Amino acid sequence: MFVALRDLRFAKGRFALMGAVVLLITLLVTMLSGLTAGLARENISAITELPADRVVFAASGDSAPSFSDSRVTDTMWREWQRVPGVSTAERLGITMGRVASGERGTGAAVFGVENVRDGEVVLSSGLAEELGGEPGGKHTTVRISGQDFTVSATAGAASYSHAPVAWISIGDWQRTAGQDAVATVITLRTSGDPDLAAADTRLGTVTVDRDDAPAAIGSFSSENGSLQLMRGFLFAISALVIGAFFTVWTIQRRGDVAVLKALGASTGYLLRDALAQAVVVLLLGAGIGGALGAGAGALAGDAVPFVLSAATTAVPVAVMILLGAAGAALAIRKITSVDPLTALGASR
Amino acid sequence: MTLRIDDVVLTYPDGDRTLTALDHVDLDVARGEFTAVVGPSGSGKSSLLAVAAMLLTPDSGRVTVAGHDVSGASPAARTRIRRDHVGVVFQQSNLLSSLTALEQLLVMAHISGASPRAAAVRARELLIAVDLADKEHKRPHQLSGGERQRVNIARALMNRPEVLLVDEPTSALDHERGIRIVSLLAGLTRENGLATVMVTHDLGTLPLVDRVLTMADARLSEDGRKTKADLLAAPMGAGE
Numbered sequence: 001m002f003v004a005l006r007d008l009r010f011a012k013g014r015f016a017l018m019g020a021v022v023l024l025i026t027l028l029v030t031m032l033s034g035l036t037a038g039l040a041r042e043n044i045s046a047i048t049e050l051p052a053d054r055v056v057f058a059a060s061g062d063s064a065p066s067f068s069d070s071r072v073t074d075t076m077w078r079e080w081q082r083v084p085g086v087s088t089a090e091r092l093g094i095t096m097g098r099v100a101s102g103e104r105g106t107g108a109a110v111f112g113v114e115n116v117r118d119g120e121v122v123l124s125s126g127l128a129e130e131l132g133g134e135p136g137g138k139h140t141t142v143r144i145s146g147q148d149f150t151v152s153a154t155a156g157a158a159s160y161s162h163a164p165v166a167w168i169s170i171g172d173w174q175r176t177a178g179q180d181a182v183a184t185v186i187t188l189r190t191s192g193d194p195d196l197a198a199a200d201t202r203l204g205t206v207t208v209d210r211d212d213a214p215a216a217i218g219s220f221s222s223e224n225g226s227l228q229l230m231r232g233f234l235f236a237i238s239a240l241v242i243g244a245f246f247t248v249w250t251i252q253r254r255g256d257v258a259v260l261k262a263l264g265a266s267t268g269y270l271l272r273d274a275l276a277q278a279v280v281v282l283l284l285g286a287g288i289g290g291a292l293g294a295g296a297g298a299l300a301g302d303a304v305p306f307v308l309s310a311a312t313t314a315v316p317v318a319v320m321i322l323l324g325a326a327g328a329a330l331a332i333r334k335i336t337s338v339d340p341l342t343a344l345g346a347s348r
Numbered sequence: 349m350t351l352r353i354d355d356v357v358l359t360y361p362d363g364d365r366t367l368t369a370l371d372h373v374d375l376d377v378a379r380g381e382f383t384a385v386v387g388p389s390g391s392g393k394s395s396l397l398a399v400a401a402m403l404l405t406p407d408s409g410r411v412t413v414a415g416h417d418v419s420g421a422s423p424a425a426r427t428r429i430r431r432d433h434v435g436v437v438f439q440q441s442n443l444l445s446s447l448t449a450l451e452q453l454l455v456m457a458h459i460s461g462a463s464p465r466a467a468a469v470r471a472r473e474l475l476i477a478v479d480l481a482d483k484e485h486k487r488p489h490q491l492s493g494g495e496r497q498r499v500n501i502a503r504a505l506m507n508r509p510e511v512l513l514v515d516e517p518t519s520a521l522d523h524e525r526g527i528r529i530v531s532l533l534a535g536l537t538r539e540n541g542l543a544t545v546m547v548t549h550d551l552g553t554l555p556l557v558d559r560v561l562t563m564a565d566a567r568l569s570e571d572g573r574k575t576k577a578d579l580l581a582a583p584m585g586a587g588e
């Protein structure tokens with residue numbers, strides 16, 4: 001890195017400009033990553049935190065499984081309990097409703113589950129906060145769809161489709177939901193390697209892994225998809241911008257490269273030198289950009305949904321550096337074709 | 349012989365024909381011998397240096413540099429031999445714009461993986477030899493043309509070459525500075541036992557060299573056919 005470092009120092013302005021572009025794109029990507037993860041959490045955490053490994057939907061023709069379309073029948077539920085390898089099959093009812101306490105009320109996802117007693121409700125922490133109630137405190141009774149429930153506990157930050165969650169018993173859910181179905185989906189805990197496909201065909205259901213189930217939430221795929229697309233474009237743009245910068249830079253350096261080759265520098269030496277230079281710019285730009293993004297996320301964490309984790313900071317920074325280095329490497333390979341002969345004679 | 353060129357033919361593609369730049373050329377240069385090559389423009393002088401520097405591979409003939417027959421050597425091997433045994437002084441100083449005078453020399457040691465400590469000692473010695481000790485931290489744009497050319501010469505000597513190839517070192521300088529550069533080269537050639545080949549248009553510098561060869565129409569004249577005195581008496585360019 002003998003020449004590379006001195007070029008960096010000598011052409012400070014140009015490299016600072018490039019570093020600033022990398023910094024800003026990384027800042028944007030980091031904030032977008034944290035926001036994407038935060039929004040996803042608000043959309044699907046009640047599903048990804050289910051104490052189950054599979055989710056069974058009622059099949060509806062050819063269309064993909066969907067929480068809003070699925071209605072499972074009593075027969076499906078009973079039969080699934082008997083499938084070999086299924087240790088538990090529990091009903092789960094999901095409706096969007098309104099939860100009120102005194103004057104205050106808010107939209108919420110009402111989950112009917114098997115481990116809450118009739119007449120009682122468990123509130124997610126977000127919901128408890130909005131209602132201003134604590135179990136055993138002032139607002140121990142809440143109203144859901146015209147029925148009163150006693151708050152028995154507050155548990156976790158779960159949310160579903162950007163709404164906080166209220167868990168009631170499946171029996172109460174069937175009554176408040178006013179539906180003829182026994183539940184929306186069935187959640188399974190399995191052991192070994194049960195033949196789920198055969199059971200699905202027999203019972204007219206579709207079984208998916210719990211971690212794939214969020215795709216069945218209407219808004220999730222499109223919301224998450226468009227955010228991921230933006231992120232992907234930012235990565236591609238940065239690789240192209242860095243590639244373009246180093247293409248121009250390499251063309252400007254052709255004369256120097258010819259001289260170094262004529263003096264006896266091998267092509268490998270020159271390629272390593274130039275790539276190291278690109279990596280220094282990327283490390284500084286992406287490193288500072290990522291740190292600023294994480295800092296901004298931490299500050300904004302109360303106002304907007306933002307997840308601060310290795311996956312939302314270190315990963316985008318690493319991807320920026322790798323893609324940028326790939327873009328630079330493509331540009332820098334032109335060094336290979338520089339003819340040392342051009343250093344001789346008056347051509348310069 | 350430290351530099352030996354035997355019956356070398358070099359052609360360039362020129363449309364559907366070829367252009368012969370070196371036509372059965374022979375050249376021997378011994379250690380400590382300062383040889384000048386003169387001749388009209390386009391006669392093949394730079395081509396001869398490029399072949400000696402292993403930057404071009406001739407169509408036929410043999411090139412031996414510091415005991416290595418490089419005719420069949422791979423590009424990587426030729427680069428290595430050039431790095432270790434050949435110093436090249438370019439027509440224009442061709443210094444790297446981001447490096448100080450001292451660093452222009454140190455980069456040579458870095459390329460060849462030599463110890464930085466020994467390199468720093470060697471580089472300072474050479475800067476003293478070319479009378480630039482007080483300019484070691486100056487970058488090329490802060491140096492005069494003559495100073496740049498002296499850095500260029502010091503750089504060529506950094507890796508202790510046996511062969512020194514110099515292409516029109518004085519073309520960017522006035523006569524007086526040109527004379528000073530060439531006498532510096534003459535001194536260094538003798539002190540370091542170099543086999544030096546210098547291409548020049550500046551006939552005023554010829555009294556400083558040991559031997560003058562003339563290039564015309566891709567042929568190099570035999571030793572002795574033309575003496576320095578002849579050249580000086582009938583300056584070339586008149587017939588061009």
Ligand SMILES: Nc1ncnc2c1ncn2[C@@H]1O[C@H](COP(=O)(O)OP(=O)(O)OP(=O)(O)O)[C@@H](O)[C@H]1O
Binds near residue numbers: 367368388389394
């Ligand atoms: N890369 C090239 N491709 C094709 N022809 C070339 C090339 N380089 C040189 N030539 C031709 O080869 C001949 C010899 O060129 P060369 O550069 O060796 O001459 P020279 O004696 O150094 O001239 P000058 O004094 O002007 O520097 C010229 O006719 C030139 O046009």
Ligand SMILES: [Mg+2]
Binds near residue numbers: 346393394395
């Ligand atoms: Mg020439």
